[in-house]
Ligand code: GTP
């Protein structure tokens with residue numbers, strides 16, 4: 001898919017106030033600092049479109065971006081960040097939960113995980129929660145540039161095998177990406193395009 005336009009539309013902490021246009025929507029979710037906002041910028045080839053930071057907890061609201069005037073990409077706050085106060089965590093969790101339960105135009109949630117790490121309880125719990133709530137999702141491995149090319153596939157497959165040992169009967173679709181080396185850009189955009197034109 002060629003990206004012809006990418007516009008920031010709005011930030012929100014209230015799902016009911018998110019854009020009402022019934023366009024297909026895709027949301028990025030995952031632990032703080034996993035690279036959600038960076039991946040959006042890489043996909044859109046716009047450096048400062050989504051705000052990024054080396055400090056976890058940068059994205060704090062539901063951010064809507066309108067792409068090619070006919071679909072939405074959504075940048076969400078990270079979960080599982082220890083340094084956010086308990087009260088803030090609850091607020092985040094509340095609207096992340098509401099977002100996935102109530103956003104009817106959501107086509108697919110992308111759960112981002114750092115390719116260097118083994119499955120973490122907080123990610124497994126979140127994927128399980130999506131499954132129980134019948135939210136379609138795919139896994140995106142991030143920061144692949146941090147591994148040697150020869151071990152990238154191996155590491156991703158080991159992660160998926162561990163997932164299968166849990167509650168899952170089949171693995172969700174998955175993508176290997178790097179925002180710095182642009183790995184995975186075409187695959188991910190083509191996947192979105194294919195669903196959009198189904
Ligand atoms: P929150 O908004 O805090 O939840 O974080 P986020 O998931 O949006 O992460 P963000 O995109 O802000 O990136 C966090 C840090 O990881 C930044 O320092 C990025 O430069 C770095 N980073 C993100 N993606 C990559 C990547 O593919 N490779 C490398 N090497 N670093 C990355």
Ligand code: MG
Pocket residue numbers: 036037038051052058059075076077078
């Ligand atoms: Mg972010």
